[in-house]
Amino acid sequence: MIKPHAFDRATQLVEMSTGHWAGSTSPDYGNMVGAFGGVVNGVLLNAVLSDARAMGDPVSLTVNFCAPVAEGEFTIRTVLQRGGKHTQHWSLELHQNDAVCATSSVVMGRRSDVFSHQPEGLPAVPTYEDSAVMTGFAPVAWINRYEFRYIDGAPELSGTAHAEPVSPRSRLWLRDAPARALDYLSLAAMSDSFLLRLLHVRGTLEPMGTVSLTTHFLATADDMAAQGEQPLLGVADSTRFHGNFHDQQVQLWSPGGKVMATGSQIVWYRQ
């Protein structure tokens, strides 16, 4: 019997009734406070993908993090708001002890073999094999559930802020640790696995957290099949840090040069 991957355990749900799911957090993916947001992404998406009414593949996922998801049990309620021939719109809420911790929306879409075009190929970067694994930075459990191989823009953290702000831009190879074949759940989680850019810019671990994160899925089922357990190339950047909030954009590329997902988030910071 093969032991399930920690990610599968962490995103597992029990269907209580139609649109009503129960789950519990996994210490494997613990964060500074509460559960790693990527797994919250994954578990919300799973509540749609596991539903008998789900049509097509995920094309969009927005998660609004209202409060930390504390260690323990939670419930998810889903509503199929509207479905057509081409798309399906879902609204979701994640609750703990009768308080909402996250709200979410998912768009599912029917994909077919129509016009296809990608203006840019894979950025010119060293291969995964030629990139060094990040070590020595694992203040929280979930960091150890991924292998991060930075190409540039690795975090340089200390107790003292950088004299001048450092670039928020990073490029890195990433994959689950141990390896796991990519699916929409892990792609959703990986889109939230980039360190918050403020940390790169300032070099100190400030009070901060993602408040809303949106992922757009460009990968189709055949892209997923071609990907398997290979790493993804991640690119992350921000345009402005101002008035307690900063933006953050990410791209996730297959080693074969397909854009698998793009994402955008807004991050709160205290000071």
Added chain:
Amino acid sequence: MIKPHAFDRATQLVEMSTGHWAGSTSPDYGNMVGAFGGVVNGVLLNAVLSDARAMGDPVSLTVNFCAPVAEGEFTIRTVLQRGGKHTQHWSLELHQNDAVCATSSVVMGRRSDVFSHQPEGLPAVPTYEDSAVMTGFAPVAWINRYEFRYIDGAPELSGTAHAEPVSPRSRLWLRDAPARALDYLSLAAMSDSFLLRLLHVRGTLEPMGTVSLTTHFLATADDMAAQGEQPLLGVADSTRFHGNFHDQQVQLWSPGGKVMATGSQIVWYRQ
């Protein structure tokens, strides 16, 4: 008596009871089918900003377009899902004839004078005055409610597709027509005023539509005050067109070089 701007008329709401609003579409902002998505963005955000419970400034807005908003009356229901010291999370639905046409989430945030940094300044572009106004492309009413001055990547439309795909990237100056002082409502609308990139890439008007759009607001009240009626510099791009969907990213800059908002959307297309 000053006649209100068409945008103010189009985003006007009547409070029926707490969290329950009524409005109607404006022919000034008509689209191919139904109302211009930017005005749907604006009117949804207005249902939060007009609420006595609203705290701080908008930091994030996601709108899921479930169905076209037909000409006529609509209602909006808002739920304040969770509020804290720093942020407030709202969920919204827009209904017409008991059917949901759009779902939405808004995050409000308390802004203060903390760490501020913007890695890049305004791109090197010709000024608004030195850029030519787009003319001759106005298949729908809302296009005439904006002045678009393309710097590069202007749409080249005909009945025949380009022999080779053209770059999805555009840079342009844009403002309301007639001019109107920028606020969060018009910034939300302008973040959805970029033509869909598929149109630039293929050169033909295909059946297509935005299914989900997220805007992150970086501008604070003092940025808004400094902006007034000046134009914004818009930058729009896409990474991949595949399997009936493409992504689209935008940035909106003040002429003074501040990033006012960034956005990301996923667009459906038929063939």
